[in-house]
Amino acid sequence: xxxxxxxxxxxxxxxxxxxxxxxxxxxxxxxxxxxxxxxxxxxxxxxxxxxxxxxxxxxxxxxxxxxxxxxxxxxxxxxxxxxxxxxxxxxxxxxxxxxxxxxxxxxxxxxxxxxxxxxxxxxxxxxxxxxxxxxxxxxxxxxxxxxxxxxxxxxxxxxxxxxxxxxxxxxxxxxxxxxxxxxxxxxxxxxxxxxxxxxxxxxxxxxxxxxxxxxxxxxxxxxxxxxxxxxxxxxxxxxxxxxxxxxxxxxxxxxxxxxxxxxxxxxxxxxxxxxxxxxxxxxxxxxxxxxxxxxxxxxxxxxxxxxxxxxxxxxxxxxxxxxxxxxxxxxxxxxxxxxxxxxxxxxxxxxxxxxxxxxxxx
Ligand SMILES: NC(=O)c1ccc[n+]([C@@H]2O[C@H](COP(=O)([O-])OP(=O)(O)OC[C@H]3O[C@@H](n4cnc5c(N)ncnc54)[C@H](O)[C@@H]3O)[C@@H](O)[C@H]2O)c1
Ligand SMILES: [Zn+2]
Numbered sequence: 087x088x089x090x091x092x093x094x095x096x097x098x099x100x101x102x103x104x105x106x107x108x109x110x111x112x113x114x115x116x117x118x119x120x121x122x123x124x125x126x127x128x129x130x131x132x133x134x135x136x137x138x139x140x141x142x143x144x145x146x147x148x149x150x151x152x153x154x155x156x157x158x159x160x161x162x163x164x165x166x167x168x169x170x171x172x173x174x175x176x177x178x179x180x181x182x183x184x185x186x187x188x189x190x191x192x193x194x195x196x197x198x199x200x201x202x203x204x205x206x207x208x209x210x211x212x213x214x215x216x217x218x219x220x221x222x223x224x225x226x227x228x229x230x231x232x233x234x235x236x237x238x239x240x241x242x243x244x245x246x247x248x249x250x251x252x253x254x255x256x257x258x259x260x261x262x263x264x265x266x267x268x269x270x271x272x273x274x275x276x277x278x279x280x281x282x283x284x285x286x287x288x289x290x291x292x293x294x295x296x297x298x299x300x301x302x303x304x305x306x307x308x309x310x311x312x313x314x315x316x317x318x319x320x321x322x323x324x325x326x327x328x329x330x331x332x333x334x335x336x337x338x339x340x341x342x343x344x345x346x347x348x349x350x351x352x353x354x355x356x357x358x359x360x361x362x363x364x365x366x367x368x369x370x371x372x373x374x375x376x377x378x379x380x381x382x383x384x385x386x387x388x389x390x391x392x393x394x395x396x397x398x399x400x401x402x403x404x405x406x407x408x409x410x411x412x413x414x415x416x417x418x419x420x421x422x423x424x425x426x427x428x429x430x431x432x433x434x435x436x437x438x439x440x441x442x443x444x445x446x447x448x
Pocket of ligand 1: 134158159163190192196216220224226227228229230238239257259260
């Protein structure tokens with residue numbers, strides 16, 4: 087087992103990473119120092135409850151254990167589920183010392199974190215992320231939320247868990263598309279923060295395609311280290327944390343225009359990163375060869391690197407929160423002048439952005 091710490095003063099916490107960490111004996115040892123409460127609630131969905139719920143409950147034996155099972159899918163990251171969760175906690179007489187355990191992907195994690203942040207003004211929670219995306223991204227950093235019909239993640243809080251437990255073995259049951267989507271965020275860390283890690287990914291495509299335990303251990307650890315470091319420097323995204331959004335301004339627009347559910351988030355971010363790289367070539371001279379390396383790596387992981395259908399440039403600009411007139415600035419982009427580093431800027435020319443959009447939308 088390897089531990090990465092998120093350093094946030096009194097809110098610091100460990101991320102335990104290893105194989106078979108969800109085996110009840112192992113998990114019990116790890117959790118005994120963290121879950122002091124006599125009452126726990128396992129938050130999960132139908133899929134994960136069936137796969138791993140039993141072993142997590144076994145590791146928590148000796149306590150009052152309740153299980154809140156939500157529906158599987160982004161549409162359940164909702165105020166309705168939040169309300170149902172609150173009702174559940176009241177009905178089962180949970181109190182301020184209760185500890186919530188989030189067992190699932192980013193949907194379960196975000197919802198559980200928000201419930202934990204607000205039930206009785208805040209109770210402990212432990213994250214057990216089960217998708218690659220949740221293991222390398224959403225479980226680290228304390229962003230919690232539910233969606234509103236008007237927009238994703240519109241209702242939420244910054245609220246850190248007491249610990250994160252990452253068992254890479256659970257990825258063996260993850261569908262291929264979900265696995266690839268997680269790899270997109272992994273590639274992102276290489277681009278924004280670590281050229282050596284990027285090169286390591288290029289040299290380990292086959293083991294990663296095969297979900298080799300050793301390769302995954304390295305990928306999860308390095309990704310968590312990079313995210314933990316950025317979050318420690320800027321917990322509430324006042325500055326540097328925004329570099330984690332590399333490829334995301336384009337990606338969100340792609341997700342949005344295609345209709346949520348068409349692309350997985352990581353897939354849209356994959357295309358968005360290639361667009362951000364092309365944009366970086368124009369604005370800050372990222373070498374063309376580095377865009378090619380990025381595209382090749384993403385494609386090797388079976389990720390999309392271009393739109394599957396033509397799109398309207400105007401629609402894309404609108405989806406990015408910018409009409410054509412406003413296109414000469416203000417909107418902020420994460421750019422990279424070289425693989426391994428990134429920064430946020432609003433200084434670019436409108437035609438540079440439109441050139442990129444024209445190239446990808448046609
Ligand atoms: N808080 C943050 O910082 C942050 C960052 C990125 C994304 N997010 C959020 O995360 C959510 C997406 O999370 P996600 O990509 O993990 O999707 P998800 O939680 O919907 O999980 C994807 C699918 O995989 C299934 N699954 C999960 N683990 C499995 C396993 N081990 N074996 C078999 N099936 C498994 C799930 O049941 C689900 O059907 C979005 O709501 C997004 O907004 C949050
Ligand atoms: Zn993302």
